Amino acid sequence: MTVEFCGLELRSPVINASGTFDAIAAHRTFGDELLERFPFAAFVSKTITLEPRQGNPPPRLWETAGGLINSIGLPNRGLHGYLEHDLPFYARLPVPLIVNVMGFTREEVATLVAAVSAREEVFGLELNVSCPNVESGLIMGADPGETAALVERVRPLTSLPLIVKLTPNATDVPAVAAAAQEAGADAVSLVNTLRGMALHPRTGEPWLGGRTGGVSGPAIRAIGLAQVAEVAARVTVPVVGMGGVSSGRDAGALLRAGATLVAVGTESFRDPAAGARIERELGGGHVSETPAKAANSVFR
Numbered sequence: 001m002t003v004e005f006c007g008l009e010l011r012s013p014v015i016n017a018s019g020t021f022d023a024i025a026a027h028r029t030f031g032d033e034l035l036e037r038f039p040f041a042a043f044v045s046k047t048i049t050l051e052p053r054q055g056n057p058p059p060r061l062w063e064t065a066g067g068l069i070n071s072i073g074l075p076n077r078g079l080h081g082y083l084e085h086d087l088p089f090y091a092r093l094p095v096p097l098i099v100n101v102m103g104f105t106r107e108e109v110a111t112l113v114a115a116v117s118a119r120e121e122v123f124g125l126e127l128n129v130s131c132p133n134v135e136s137g138l139i140m141g142a143d144p145g146e147t148a149a150l151v152e153r154v155r156p157l158t159s160l161p162l163i164v165k166l167t168p169n170a171t172d173v174p175a176v177a178a179a180a181q182e183a184g185a186d187a188v189s190l191v192n193t194l195r196g197m198a199l200h201p202r203t204g205e206p207w208l209g210g211r212t213g214g215v216s217g218p219a220i221r222a223i224g225l226a227q228v229a230e231v232a233a234r235v236t237v238p239v240v241g242m243g244g245v246s247s248g249r250d251a252g253a254l255l256r257a258g259a260t261l262v263a264v265g266t267e268s269f270r271d272p273a274a275g276a277r278i279e280r281e282l283g284g285g286h287v288s289e290t291p292a293k294a295a296n297s298v299f300r
């Protein structure tokens, strides 16, 4: 089941979606067994920003039909806190580490990329241009020109693989993916969550502290599959597909749609070992054609 991704051989195509598996908390619960039987073939850490952030006011979660709406709002220790406190643990994981970063300006992202890629523990970076939960409501990745400008700014700062995490909340997602590739991205990942809202059952006011949030889980599986197929048919760089993956069958569908890797997100909240189960279910021979051919057969 090994797969080649950006010059590295991974044991399988199954990784985690950023922000959905807290490896530090899992290690507190499961101890070193987590390191011996790590459920993913690579680990993507939760988005970090330049400065520390508290995140959005509570409530931060709402369970919806077949999914979850989150308004977490990027709580994190900030770049220096991450490098000092979190990175030493992540370096102990038995799989390659991908660090997800987000900035509010291109210069912030540039600082993050330069500092993170200077660390030898890091295999690659994921640029989050798609968080739905920032006060400004501005999503860089909704616009091909903004995305290209960001990737062009940071590309010279690192020789590590750069993955651009795309939003499904855009008019033309394949155009954003193509812009990222042309500007030098090594891979794209999608989908981040879809903008959604829930009302307080008694007051009728928005339930979430951030008013709106991002919808994930089985509820968005069909949307993820369609967008992954469309993007894989448009770009030549590898695609990391995600959106409601709960089984090997769901993972196999994204691979058939042209993804090179698949990421498990919301399912890991229900079952922290979901990644390993999905890897097992996927079994051998998950895709017999090349990803590009598979994309053509599914999408066309």
Ligand code: RRO
Pocket: 019, 047, 070, 071, 072, 073, 074, 075, 128, 130, 131, 132, 133, 192, 193, 214, 215
């Ligand atoms: O922290 C969040 O609220 C969050 C992020 Br950074 C993201 O990229 N996607 C999401 O659904 N939530």
